[in-house]
Amino acid sequence: ETGVTQTPRHLVMGMTNKKSLKCEQHLGHNAMYWYKQSAKKPLELMFVYSLEERVENNSVPSRFSPECPNSSHLFLHLHTLQPEDSALYLCASSQEATSARGQFFGPGTRLTVL
Amino acid sequence: AQKVTQAQTEISVVEKEDVTLDCVYETRDTTYYLFWYKQPPSGELVFLIRRNSFDEQNEISGRYSWNFQKSTSSFNFTITASQVVDSAVYFCALGTDSWGKFQFGAGTQVVVTP
Numbered sequence: 571e572t573g574v575t576q577t578p579r580h581l582v583m584g585m586t587n588k589k590s591l592k593c594e595q596h597l598g599h600n601a602m603y604w605y606k607q608s609a610k611k612p613l614e615l616m617f618v619y620s621l622e623e624r625v626e627n628n629s630v631p632s633r634f635s636p637e638c639p640n641s642s643h644l645f646l647h648l649h650t651l652q653p654e655d656s657a658l659y660l661c662a663s664s665q666e667a668t669s670a671r672g673q674f675f676g677p678g679t680r681l682t683v684l
Numbered sequence: 685a686q687k688v689t690q691a692q693t694e695i696s697v698v699e700k701e702d703v704t705l706d707c708v709y710e711t712r713d714t715t716y717y718l719f720w721y722k723q724p725p726s727g728e729l730v731f732l733i734r735r736n737s738f739d740e741q742n743e744i745s746g747r748y749s750w751n752f753q754k755s756t757s758s759f760n761f762t763i764t765a766s767q768v769v770d771s772a773v774y775f776c777a778l779g780t781d782s783w784g785k786f787q788f789g790a791g792t793q794v795v796v797t798p
Contacts, residue, residue: 613775613788658727668781672719675729 573597574676576661582682583651591646591679593661599674601667602644604636605660607678613660619644620667651683686711688778690789697766697796705761705792707776713737718752718759719777723791729775735759766796 574595583589595602604616618626619638633655635647644661658680662673687710697703709718720732733743735752743750747764763770776789 612790613786615786660727660729662729668779672717672731672734672779673786674731675721677726677728680727 576676580680588649593644595663599663601664603662607658653683656683686787688789692792694793703763707759709778713780717779721775722772724772771796
């Protein structure tokens with residue numbers, strides 16, 4: 571069984587749509603993360619959750635809204651996105667919200683905004 | 685400030701050749717962690733290795749080997765006898781004992797042709 575799963579794997583949406591990305595981790599970890607990976611750019615950390623509490627928000631626009639109902643699930647709610655938001659969105663988890671043990675990543679959601 | 689530099693954007697080799705990926709890092713922390721991840725075309729980042737700042741032993745795992753040199757702030761990765769399945773983007777990352785803040789390098793695309 572894959573440790574971190576993400577759905578959907580691909581998403582195409584218009585700028586006025588509202589959609590959500592889902593991430594689930596089966597590793598018993600306490601921290602979860604959202605990253606954005608755009609073409610030809612480094613991975614950008616968006617949000618960090620530790621024990622369901624948001625501990626980091628890297629100046630992400632409000633059109634991205636995270637939700638962490640429990641330590642196994644993480645959502646990213648999307649609304650009124652722009653074409654430049656098209657990217658691969660990666661979810662990750664780690665045992666704790668420190669870097670010591672590394673992060674485990676899901677397969678990502680490829681988002682296209684028309 | 686933390687920084688990870690992967691100066692090689694793309695490396696192309698023929699199968700069975702060795703390939704070395706460079707990673708140079710900057711940090712003011714005395715305790716830190718270095719990682720390598722592989723991202724195949726499917727998109728998922730696969731954890732390869734973690735090394736902490738107090739352990740300068742080189743490591744070999746099958747065809748993979750890592751050379752950590754604190755004196756030059758480098759953590760290089762070598763694939764011996766490359767195979768087509770090694771074609772991927774490889775990321776070096778730096779972490780510290782803070783809230784899950786990884787600093788990823790820009791990645792190096794490795795293309796292995798038969």
